[in-house]
Amino acid sequence: MRFRGRLGDFPWLEILVVIVLAAFTRSPALIALGAAGIVAWSLVEVTGRLALRAVEVTATLEPRRLIAGETATLTVRVTNRKPLPVPWMELTVDLPDGIEPLGREPGTRAVAVNAGFAPRGRERLTLRFPLHVRQRGAYVVGPMHLRAGDWLGFVQDDREVPLALELVAHPAPIGVVDRHLASLRPVAESATRRGLVPDPLRFRGVREHRGGDPMKEIHWKTSARLGTLQTKLYEPATSLDAVFLVNVASYDQYWIQIDPEGAELVIAATAELVRFAAEAGRQVGLVTNGLDNITHERPRSALARGPRALTRSLDILARLGPYAVAAPETVFLKERGRLSSGATLVAVTPNLRPRLASALVVLRRSGHRVLALTKDPPEAGVLLRLRAADVSTVALDVGTLGAGRWRRAV
Template sequence: MSAEPRAPRPPSQARIAARAVGRSLAASARSTGTVLVGAGRRAADWAEPVTGVVSLTGWLILLIALVAFIGAAVFGWIELVFLGATLLAALLVSIPFAFGRMHYRVQVALQPTRVVAGERAFGRLAVTNIGQKASIPSRMELPVGAGLAEFIVPALPAAGEHEELFAVPTSRRAVIVAGPAISVRGDQLGLLRRIVRWSDPVELFVHPVTARLKPSAAGLVRDLEGEITKTITDNDISFHALRAYQPGDPLRNVHWRTSARTGTLMVRQFEETRRSQLALLQCTERGHYASDDEFELGVSVLASLAVQVIRDATRADILTEHLTLRTATPTSLLDDTSRIEPAVDAFESIRSFVRDRTKRLPPPSVAIIIAGSTVPLGEFRSAETVFGPDTQTLAFRVEAGATSRIAKVAGTTVVTVGALTDLAGLVGRVRP
């Protein structure tokens, strides 16, 4: 006969008590850890005015000195004592160099604040001593883009001013940030660095090179007074027909003469008219462009088309994977084009990019898609299926150095742009 399974024994009182003690100790440890971490952060914040002056090199010197003293105590090597004392003395000698207070007014200005890539731009750093006494010489650092400009400010009398001019590199489209200007006090070895910020950063917009297009270029803009569609609506300007009145119809649409003649209230129906609505999209996926120059050509094509659309007062939505560009003025649009950066794996295809970025927009009358030379023509064709039959799709395929041409791929017009100088002629030949 098989033995009956035994019922599990209930835990003993000692085991229950041990578990309760363990949970209590764990909770106490967590609470103590939280308190210690908070106390450590408060202590670090309190000591930051002092510890923040020590540079990374200074902390490394201090660590080596400490290791040297420990090694001397363990191994009895007198050489390590001399090494640690020398390093510690160097750190102590650097302390007086960090003392002192300056009274400056610092201004950073860029002239001009907006340029086209390749044009010259200059910056001005003006330092004024607003203190009551003469200042001692100091060093100013000014980040400019990815670089760092360093200036030596000589001793200035009260109300004295020192000015430095510098050139800003503008060879490529970008938003170049100059500043903030900081003064650095410290020793020549860089063990201690006392930094004071004197100004806010300023921006220089390097706009892309653009081509001048003709007003109301063919293929981009339709009738600004509105074009008639086959959609029937109750409010518009193009009369279509009469129908019987239904509750809720506005009385202003009642055709009183016909109503009096038929004895039945009749209201007007209209054909819907639409203003031109443009969707201009640039795919900035890095893998869709053969080179950086080709990517910049794509941005220039986008900027050229967008600026002319804004000048023509056409309603437009201008988009990339991560940006919705402002269309209030050409200047604001060009400022935003300066911020366009290549995207990496933002969308799996151009079709998914176009679908996602236009799903909340009104149906456009013209959709323009800009991409690089590595995109297959079939990708442009698939993007056309995102829109309805009333939308004309144009694809601008930038291919630096290629022969500029216009071709039809199914219902999509594909414009290959090999050079920006060809853009005006190509746009003039496009027929939707």
């Protein structure tokens, strides 16, 4: 704990005057009053200085990752290891903007949670504070402040306990009316994997020969070594794995943010699709032109499968700010060489402007399947160009009360 200051003071000057008068006048009343003052001053000094001595405080926050709108629990354990009781103690934990105590009064803003108690000697107390996380983001809860005083209430000791509990709130999911529309399931299961076109230049391995396999696909050397016919396997020319291209810029001058609500919608829609892709067992990756609110760098997530890949992508979306580091077309084309061959690219953007549309056409010609999700419908010329290049376009429309509604644009 770090000492912050001592508040209040004992009226020792008045007691000193009483003692001097008692010495000159020999008055029994003044002598008794002076003696009582000395005893009170000693009690105040001793108990005031020992109020926060041998007091240990620990805090935990669970869960450390949640979805915006859910509740986390801050648990504080206070242990008074000395035999002396503390007549009163006040504990305060600072809260960042976006986190508030559960059940607070409407229209009020709480910047901290606090509690008052009186621990007895060698007593351990556990305090629990339910916290409501209003919006996505990365937060740090803390520091903590402790205040306690002497037994007579003349002085207060104020100390700060270093505390930095990190919490990440992932974007809340938005409702989807119909996930079974093909254009709204860019990363969902197809009827069969065999519908994907194999690329003969991307040899993957062999398997046992089955009836109906073409003779030209038999791997003769391996068949001779194993003693049974083996058929060649190839990676598909396009895969169902998805890399999400997230654009938070809503204007050609990317450094100007005129539609923060549109950026939030883009982030929420991306989080919904990332969850859906991960649940379907697909590899997911993420590229964005936005800035991380904590590191102030442009984050990215390589294509991977599993819970860690999902958490990594959702963490990026949770910490993503509304401001862009570069134009989306510049970032997406720069990442072209790092994109997995044949992966489906899902561009989620507030709008589709001509430059971004041109970049998506280039990516489509590079052998990727490209799907663009946009908040605002694209212009007719842009839409015709995307159609000609076989780039699918879907508009996202969100209704009242935060409910999401997806509809076809083409």
